[in-house]
Amino acid sequence: MHPAVLALAIAIALLGHGLLWLGLVNRIHSWAGPRPVVDGLTLTCFLLACSLPLATAWQLWPAEWAAWAPFDADNFAAGYLWLCLALGATTLAWKPWQETRRYDPRVQRAHASEVTDVAAELGQRPLYGWKAKVCDLWPWNEALTLSVDLRQLEVPRLPLELERLTIAHITDLHMTGRVGLGFYEQLAAHVNALRPDVVAITGDIVEEPECWPWLAPTLGQLTAPLGVYFVLGNHDDFVTTDRTRELLVDAGLICLSGRTVRTEWNGVPTMLLGNELPWLPPAPDVSALPPRSELPQFRVALVHTPDQFGWCQRADVDLALAGHTHGGQVQLPVLGPVASPSRFGAKYACGVFKRGETVLHVSRGVAGKTPLRWRCPPEIALLELTGPRSAVTAPTLAGPRQSAPSS
Numbered sequence: 251m252h253p254a255v256l257a258l259a260i261a262i263a264l265l266g267h268g269l270l271w272l273g274l275v276n277r278i279h280s281w282a283g284p285r286p287v288v289d290g291l292t293l294t295c296f297l298l299a300c301s302l303p304l305a306t307a308w309q310l311w312p313a314e315w316a317a318w319a320p321f322d323a324d325n326f327a328a329g330y331l332w333l334c335l336a337l338g339a340t341t342l343a344w345k346p347w348q349e350t351r352r353y354d355p356r357v358q359r360a361h362a363s364e365v366t367d368v369a370a371e372l373g374q375r376p377l378y379g380w381k382a383k384v385c386d387l388w389p390w391n392e393a394l395t396l397s398v399d400l401r402q403l404e405v406p407r408l409p410l411e412l413e414r415l416t417i418a419h420i421t422d423l424h425m426t427g428r429v430g431l432g433f434y435e436q437l438a439a440h441v442n443a444l445r446p447d448v449v450a451i452t453g454d455i456v457e458e459p460e461c462w463p464w465l466a467p468t469l470g471q472l473t474a475p476l477g478v479y480f481v482l483g484n485h486d487d488f489v490t491t492d493r494t495r496e497l498l499v500d501a502g503l504i505c506l507s508g509r510t511v512r513t514e515w516n517g518v519p520t521m522l523l524g525n526e527l528p529w530l531p532p533a534p535d536v537s538a539l540p541p542r543s544e545l546p547q548f549r550v551a552l553v554h555t556p557d558q559f560g561w562c563q564r565a566d567v568d569l570a571l572a573g574h575t576h577g578g579q580v581q582l583p584v585l586g587p588v589a590s591p592s593r594f595g596a597k598y599a600c601g602v603f604k605r606g607e608t609v610l611h612v613s614r615g616v617a618g619k620t621p622l623r624w625r626c627p628p629e630i631a632l633l634e635l636t637g638p639r640s641a642v643t644a645p646t647l648a649g650p651r652q653s654a655p656s657s
């Protein structure tokens with residue numbers, strides 16, 4: 251084999267190798283098993299991912315390498331090389347096409363975004379602990395920015411009274427102490443500046459008891475005329491979830507954990523469902539809801555993981571909001587997100603999706619346990635709902651909706 255062709259084949263095989271093991275870790279982290287088992291399996295995958303290339307190269311040493319023909323050997327190493335090459339090549343051919351469909355054009359009718367440098371607003375970089383400092387060595391780290399993404403979504407069964415209703419969707423705040431309180435205060439100020447009708451928070455809020463006092467001066471400051479709602483996520487289970495819920499409710503938020511709540515939005519009966527599966531059961535009891543034939547209604551679900559999309563569809567939900575996958579936190583050129591703790595891998599890392607009459611929005615989230623982001627800034631999504639027959643208007647983040655947030 252020509253050395254240049256061999257080098258390219260090895261590079262693609264290495265990519266396939268990385269994607270294979272990362273894909274396995276993604277599936278392990280979608281599972282609600284005991285934390286030590288999940289961590290143990292993750293470590294095993296990491297060690298195998300590091301050692302397999304060395305073992306493969308060693309088995310082919312020196313004869314096949316000397317002949318520039320490692321793929322021609324008749325052993326396990328060559329078989330593994332072929333497997334990785336096929337996986338890498340298939341992914342390179344298919345992933346860019348998949349990325350063009352991430353924000354389903356049948357649903358997302360228009361989009362505008364604006365990124366703010368929160369560190370510049372604060373006049374400092376509030377990152378604490380060695381892990382955060384190491385992450386911040388990456389010169390393009392976006393962990394201390396905030397992107398407001400206005401998305402105009404077409405919801406098939408949107409009642410006329412809810413035309414142009416706005417929902418600010420935020421998720422995955424991961425209050426650990428690694429990112430300082432000031433960042434979250436700015437987050438709340440930016441959300442309020444958008445003046446949404448509703449605020450929805452889809453979990454992974456606080457994972458250290460030291461951060462419980464942060465809830466009132468941050469999420470407790472959020473205001474929306476139709477309510478500020480939340481569910482919790484898997485990382486919230488690192489501390490006492492009942493205490494977190496109690497503090498959030500005391501701060502004025504409405505808890506949807508495993509519940510259905512009947513309310514009215516602009517005179518329309520609205521059913522809100524909160525699903526924290528698979529980590530914090532139970533799922534809300536959908537059978538207790540009045541059928542649409544008896545009561546025309548709008549159904550909105552807050553779920554932590556997009557893996558519950560199927561559940562949302564079975565629950566006949568109109569609009570589902572999810573987080574958990576963080577947009578992958580790092581989005582590679584060509585490939586997009588690759589690290590995404592879902593049983594569907596990176597498919598639902600972020601984006602807008604539709605199955606039947608159910609629309610799903612998956613936010614990139616606000617933070618992460620590891621404060622590192624690249625080509626995937628923290629997101630405040632402002633979702634503007636439209637019906638199928640309404641006209642598309644050019645969305646803008648300028649004008650009366652937005653005023654300068656206070657620091």
Ligand SMILES: [Fe+2]
Binds near residue numbers: 576
């Ligand atoms: Fe998360």
